[in-house]
Amino acid sequence: MIPTTLGAVVPLAVQVDIGSQFDANPLVSLLGSAAGAFLTTLVVGAIMIALAPEYTEVRMADVLDNPLGSFLYGLVCLVFVVLVTFVLAITIIGIVVAIPFALLSYLVWAVGAAIAFLAIGDRLVGHEDGWPKPLLVGAAINGALTLTGVGSIVTFGIGAAGFGAVLRAYLE
Numbered sequence: 001m002i003p004t005t006l007g008a009v010v011p012l013a014v015q016v017d018i019g020s021q022f023d024a025n026p027l028v029s030l031l032g033s034a035a036g037a038f039l040t041t042l043v044v045g046a047i048m049i050a051l052a053p054e055y056t057e058v059r060m061a062d063v064l065d066n067p068l069g070s071f072l073y074g075l076v077c078l079v080f081v082v083l084v085t086f087v088l089a090i091t092i093i094g095i096v097v098a099i100p101f102a103l104l105s106y107l108v109w110a111v112g113a114a115i116a117f118l119a120i121g122d123r124l125v126g127h128e129d130g131w132p133k134p135l136l137v138g139a140a141i142n143g144a145l146t147l148t149g150v151g152s153i154v155t156f157g158i159g160a161a162g163f164g165a166v167l168r169a170y171l172e
Contacts (some may be wrong), residue, residue, distance in 0.1 A: 038143030074164025116162030
């Protein structure tokens with residue numbers, strides 16, 4: 001039996017105000033995510049093509065030659081990144097290292113995903129007449145998959161394959 005004071009306090013302590021957490025329009029959020037995915041792939045891909053075209057082409061070939069291996073490598077590395085970031089973040093001193101580590105990991109993820117989507121765009125339309133067409137196709141595929149919601153799982157897999165290809169070049 002619960003004492004009367006606890007009987008009055010417990011129901012108040014477990015009440016949740018769900019209404020204030022979901023005021024945003026889900027369509028606007030989905031469109032924003034799709035636009036962000038498109039623009040990130042477009043900008044990062046353009047930078048990679050402009051600054052390191054040979055590196056980009058070699059990583060694209062890695063993703064296309066061994067997509068499953070790149071995906072698994074990227075997935076394992078991503079789990080490692082999440083665990084390391086979490087362990088560092090729960091310590092007070094580790095937060096100083098966790099934030100730059102997480103930002104660097106996100107940057108490497110963005111580069112890898114852009115390379116993977118660029119590889120898909122190149123496979124579909126080729127780059128004989130320049131890189132803008134495959135870059136736009138890859139960015140459009142990323143944005144369209146993100147827009148579907150369910151395609152985000154596919155987008156994650158493609159990003160993991162690119163992430164794995166980029167990390168494999170440095171870690172092996």
